[in-house]
Amino acid sequence: MTVGENEELINEFLVEAREIVMDVEVTLMNLERVRLQEGVVSKEQLNAAFRGFHTIKGVSGFFSFERMVKAAHEAENLLDLLRSDKLVLVEDHVTVLCESLDLLTNAIDNLEGSGQPGLSEEQVSALATRIRALATNPEAPESAEDSEAPAPPGEGEPSDAPAAEPPPPTEAPKAAVEAAAAPATPAPAAAPAAPAAPVAAPPTPPAAAAAPPPKTPAGGGGSGGGKGGGKKSESSSDKANRSIRVDLRKLDQLMNLVGELIIAENVITHEQDASTSEPSQRATQQLDRVTRSLQHLAMSMRMVPIRTLFRKMVRVVRDVARRQGKEVRVTLEGEDTEVDKTVVESISDPLMHLVRNAVDHGIESPDERVKLGKDPVGEIVLSARHESGEVRVTIADNGKGLNTERIREKAVSKGLVPNDAVLDHAQICDLIFQPGFSTAQTVTNISGRGVGMDVVRRNVESVRGRVDVDSESGAGSAFTLRLPLTLAIIEGMMMRLGNQVFTVPLLAIRESVSVNEYERLRLPSGTELVDLRGQMVPLLPMQDLVPYVESTEEEEEARPILVVIEDDGKRAGIVADELIGQRQVVIKPIPSFLAHVNGLTGCSILGNGEISLILDVKHLLSTVQVASDERPAQGGQAASTPTLEARP
Amino acid sequence: MSSTSALDDGSHEPNDDKHLTFVIGDELYALHILHVTEIIEMQTVTAMPNAPAYVRGIINLRGKVIPIVDVRLCLGMEERPYDSRTCIIVVHEDAPVGLVVDTVQEVVDIPSEAVRAAPDVGGEDLADYILGIAKMSDNAQIILDSRRLLATS
Numbered sequence: 001m002t003v004g005e006n007e008e009l010i011n012e013f014l015v016e017a018r019e020i021v022m023d024v025e026v027t028l029m030n031l032e033r034v035r036l037q038e039g040v041v042s043k044e045q046l047n048a049a050f051r052g053f054h055t056i057k058g059v060s061g062f063f064s065f066e067r068m069v070k071a072a073h074e075a076e077n078l079l080d081l082l083r084s085d086k087l088v089l090v091e092d093h094v095t096v097l098c099e100s101l102d103l104l105t106n107a108i109d110n111l112e113g114s115g116q117p118g119l120s121e122e123q124v125s126a127l128a129t130r131i132r133a134l135a136t137n138p139e140a141p142e143s144a145e146d147s148e149a150p151a152p153p154g155e156g157e158p159s160d161a162p163a164a165e166p167p168p169p170t171e172a173p174k175a176a177v178e179a180a181a182a183p184a185t186p187a188p189a190a191a192p193a194a195p196a197a198p199v200a201a202p203p204t205p206p207a208a209a210a211a212p213p214p215k216t217p218a219g220g221g222g223s224g225g226g227k228g229g230g231k232k233s234e235s236s237s238d239k240a241n242r243s244i245r246v247d248l249r250k251l252d253q254l255m256n257l258v259g260e261l262i263i264a265e266n267v268i269t270h271e272q273d274a275s276t277s278e279p280s281q282r283a284t285q286q287l288d289r290v291t292r293s294l295q296h297l298a299m300s301m302r303m304v305p306i307r308t309l310f311r312k313m314v315r316v317v318r319d320v321a322r323r324q325g326k327e328v329r330v331t332l333e334g335e336d337t338e339v340d341k342t343v344v345e346s347i348s349d350p351l352m353h354l355v356r357n358a359v360d361h362g363i364e365s366p367d368e369r370v371k372l373g374k375d376p377v378g379e380i381v382l383s384a385r386h387e388s389g390e391v392r393v394t395i396a397d398n399g400k401g402l403n404t405e406r407i408r409e410k411a412v413s414k415g416l417v418p419n420d421a422v423l424d425h426a427q428i429c430d431l432i433f434q435p436g437f438s439t440a441q442t443v444t445n446i447s448g449r450g451v452g453m454d455v456v457r458r459n460v461e462s463v464r465g466r467v468d469v470d471s472e473s474g475a476g477s478a479f480t481l482r483l484p485l486t487l488a489i490i491e492g493m494m495m496r497l498g499n500q501v502f503t504v505p506l507l508a509i510r511e512s513v514s515v516n517e518y519e520r521l522r523l524p525s526g527t528e529l530v531d532l533r534g535q536m537v538p539l540l541p542m543q544d545l546v547p548y549v550e551s552t553e554e555e556e557e558a559r560p561i562l563v564v565i566e567d568d569g570k571r572a573g574i575v576a577d578e579l580i581g582q583r584q585v586v587i588k589p590i591p592s593f594l595a596h597v598n599g600l601t602g603c604s605i606l607g608n609g610e611i612s613l614i615l616d617v618k619h620l621l622s623t624v625q626v627a628s629d630e631r632p633a634q635g636g637q638a639a640s641t642p643t644l645e646a647r648p
Numbered sequence: 649m650s651s652t653s654a655l656d657d658g659s660h661e662p663n664d665d666k667h668l669t670f671v672i673g674d675e676l677y678a679l680h681i682l683h684v685t686e687i688i689e690m691q692t693v694t695a696m697p698n699a700p701a702y703v704r705g706i707i708n709l710r711g712k713v714i715p716i717v718d719v720r721l722c723l724g725m726e727e728r729p730y731d732s733r734t735c736i737i738v739v740h741e742d743a744p745v746g747l748v749v750d751t752v753q754e755v756v757d758i759p760s761e762a763v764r765a766a767p768d769v770g771g772e773d774l775a776d777y778i779l780g781i782a783k784m785s786d787n788a789q790i791i792l793d794s795r796r797l798l799a800t801s
Contacts, residue, residue, distance in 0.1 A: 591714055
């Protein structure tokens, strides 16, 4: 085997091993959840976890990564005891199995980096010792040897990846039949059943695979019946067959090219008129359709289910809860919700931080919970859903909620708000995201790497998302991340101001009204306000948006449309000459030479080749808002600037 | 004159000495040809809010968004309305940038020995952008450093 081939094989192994480790971790979490809730230990899931370790062991052996083999082997032994009822699953078992997974993950990371697993003998032996200590059953060591012995003959040869993969349920009977019909070439799918058959007598599910007719569904259930387990193993074998890995950069390039194509296509469609020949018109329509399909396809290629990220969190919750002697149940909702890959990556850290916080600061200790009349087991719900063109990810706990009194005190002592500031509940909760609001006092080794909530907010905002908190004292908190579906395209409203076209993200527009529905007033300070049905809304100064265009006051006054933009309860008005319409626009970044220019999130190229600037609503509102933010800080109501707290 | 590649001009011998000359006001300026990607006619420029005055805005150059800088304003000269002779020289420093000049003249050889260091003009920022001054035939040319022009401005 050449070096290149070997490398390729190892890469394949790494991808597969990662998937397996993740699946096994999920399985273990499920096991524990079911055990805690229903008091039963699922045989299928034990089997699934066993097979996972077994596969890793087999393939690691193929590459002679002896320490990985050993780590997997020890875990496998423990699971074997558990699944053959020689040992009853307790929490420590799950912990030590998770440790084996961590060790393997470590090795996988190292292999990816340096090409060597990089595990030390001590690490592996320490793990082995811990595992053996837990296998307290006197028969344990012996039976571990037992189960080791039959394994090689049955599965030794085809021990590379596909062989050990559990058979998808529907194929189980076929495989069994094939095995029977052609005994000379044992079908790999039937292999896992082989060693189990002699050992475990009647009820063990894998044995059923050997006896096709009546029990097959049950036998297949060994992999197919488990809630997550079966479906997963099936889909992962599907995945292996039907997907290829593509460099993310290539997808980015593809998206860029599609963006350019859309622009070019827009120009062509624009040029069509009555004089265009019919075939050409038809071709243009076709071009339009194809381009749009292509755009959707390119976008969908970047979308991944949020599942992987959520499952990582289950483990995080468990680890933190254990270390603190808390009991926490995690419920996942909407795991299949698809989100842009880049978005998923950028919210991984913030989400981890929020989840840790929820366990660390949110959920009370079991004793405390009982005293409060709550279920001793705390609950964290992680949910994701698509809503009004964005993805919302919520982390909700039923713990003690934010202590608004303390937050307020702390904010005052840090000088973030004046002593006499009048703040409502939402405003106080929002203080925890303030840059100066250090969580130093509360940051433990658990609550993250010293990352404050302001970093969480910044990270989320860097992908044009936002994070909000809702909390009720004593009943828990809910953090909601609102994220864009994709970073490359936004739904925008285009409007003309003077000779330029601007795009405003559709989500930021509250309403647009025609001129006779509002009145303009000018304050002595120069700030302009509009009276919109009794509410005063500040106007963004025109010259800030369109420099070099001198417009007389009459022209200014004559602008017929008021577009009210809103973000986070703050509002402001933009007067426009014309609303052009709503469109999906491909965002292009502002050239880096001008990256320091505020108030824009990017630009897009219009059908006629002109550029439309995309307004950064959040920033624009913050410039208008300065006055009212400073007002309490100056300690009085003196400021002449209007109350911009245009909360509904 | 749209999209004339300056590099097509002339033979294939090394471009070491080749400079593109252009006019701003009454003076003749030069940029080393290596920095120049193309010369395009004046375009509709989308103004940028909150940008410094010398930045006229951005244009769409065949799908690429590039910033446009008015060299007149960069050099602290008076603004002047654009006309049919106004050109954009696209230079590529770290990223493409368009420089607005009054008129583009020609590509000439300026041997390095013809270049004299810029005189100290007494605390003027101008000296920062000037690589040197070349005396060719009967008129002097001020050789600009496009990188520093863009960096300092």
